[in-house]
Amino acid sequence: MTLTSHHTSRALFALTLLSAMLALAGCGVSAESGGKAFRGTTLAHALPRPSFTLADVHGQPFDFRAKTDDTVTLLFFGYLNCPDVCPVHMTNIAAVMRNLPYDVTGKVRVVFITTDPARDTPEKLGAWLANFDPSFIGLRGTPEQVKAIEKSVDVAPAALGAPDSSGAYDVGHAAQVIAFTRDDSAHVVYPFGTRQMDWAHDLPLLVQVK
C-alpha cells in the first residue's frame, strides 16, 4: 500500500489521539480527609481507664493500666472465629497504623481481649493478631474476669451461642472499640462500620488528648 498525504493526515490524527490518551492517563487524583471533630461516637460521660491484669499470649501477666500508661489504647473484646466484626476492625486499624507516622503510632496500643478463651489459645491468639500487626496485644482471662472488665467499661458481656452439629458456636460480643486517651479516659468509641479513613482522621487527634 502506498502512503499518500491522505494517509499521512489520518496517521497524524491517530498519533495525536494516542498522545492525548497517554497524557491524560498519567494524571491522577487522591483522596484526603479534613476537619477536626472526632469521627467516632463521643461518649456522654468519659470512661476511666480500667485497672486489671490478664495473661498475654506468652502467658505473662499484663497489667493493663501500667503497661498502657500515657498511650492511646484501643481496647476491643472479640474472638478469633468471628466471621466479620473482629477481623474487619483489626484489619482496618492495622492498615491505618501502617500509614501513619511513628510519632502517632508509637503512642498507640491495640489491646484485644478474647471472649472465647476456650478456643482462643495463647498460640492461636498471638498468631492471629500478628497477622494484622505484630504490635497488637492479645489478652486472655477467665470468663468471669473478662465479664468484670466488660462491666467496668460499660459494654455488654459476651455470650456464647448454642453449638451447631459440628460443635462450632458463635460468640455475641460488643462491636465497639473503646479508645482510652493519654488522660486515662475514654471519650470516644468506634462502632462496627468505622472506616479506615475515620481511623486515619481520629488517631492523630486522639494522641493529642492529654
Add this chain to the structure above:
Amino acid sequence: MNVQWWCSARGIPWKWQWQPYPGVWLAVLALGAAYFRLSRPSATGAHEAPSSTGRRIGGWIGVALVWMALDWPGGPLGTGYLASVHAAQFLALAMIAPPLLLRGIDGDRLRALFERNGAAAKIIRALTTPLFAMIMFTLVMLGTHAVLIVDTLMRTQLGAFALDLAWFLSGLAFWWPVVIDVPLRAHFGPPMRMLYLFAGTQAHLYLSMWLLLAEYPAYGIYELAPRVTALSALEDQQVAGGLLLTLGGTYVLAVISVLFFRWFAEPQPDA
C-alpha cells in the same frame, strides 16, 4: 432458603454456596429474547447490511457476559464483597456486552422496526445522539461510582438493580452510534467515532486512577465486608482500578485502532 431476586450487599460472610437470583434469570431471558428477535436476518429487508454469523454469535456472547456478570458468583461477589469483581462487572455490562449485542443486530430488521414504530424510533434516535449519549454515559459512570451512591444503593436489591441497569442502558446508548448506522449519521464518520470513544471514556480513566492511587478504601461496602480473598480491601480496590485502566483502556484503544485501520484502508475519495 432465603431467595433474593437480585444481588445486593448483605454484609454476611461469603460462602461458596450457589444462590438463585430469579430476577437475574428473568432479565437475561428478556435480553436473550429481544436479541434473538433483532438478530435474525430480515426476510423482507433489502439485506444491505446483513448481520454475519460471527456477529450474531458475538451478540450471544454478549448475552452470556451479562448473565455471568449478574448471576452467582460474580453478581453477589461484585455487589457486596470485591471491588475488583465490581469493576469487571462494569466492563462486562457497560463496555463489552453492549457493542457485541449491537453488532449482532440485523440492520434491515432495525430499519423496518424504526419505520413501523415512529415513536420508539424518535426516542432511540434522541438517546443515541452522540453528544447526548456520551454525556449520559460519563454522568452515569461518575454517578454510579460515587461513594455515597454505591454505599447506599448496593445495600438494596432495587438499588443494585438500578445501578446494573444504568450501566447496561447507558452502555448501549454510548456504543450505538459507533456500532450501528441506524439512524444514518453522515457527519459521524470514523474520525468522529474515534474522538467520541476517546472523550467518552475519559471519566473511566480518571476513575481508575482514583481507585489506584487512593490511600484508603473508597467504598464502605467493600471495606467492611468479610474478606473473601487474601487481598486487603485497599489491594482489592487497586486491582479494580488496574482492571479498569489496563483492560478497559486497552479495550478502548483496540476498538479505536480497529476503527482507524479500517478508515485508513478505505479507498481515497476522489479529489
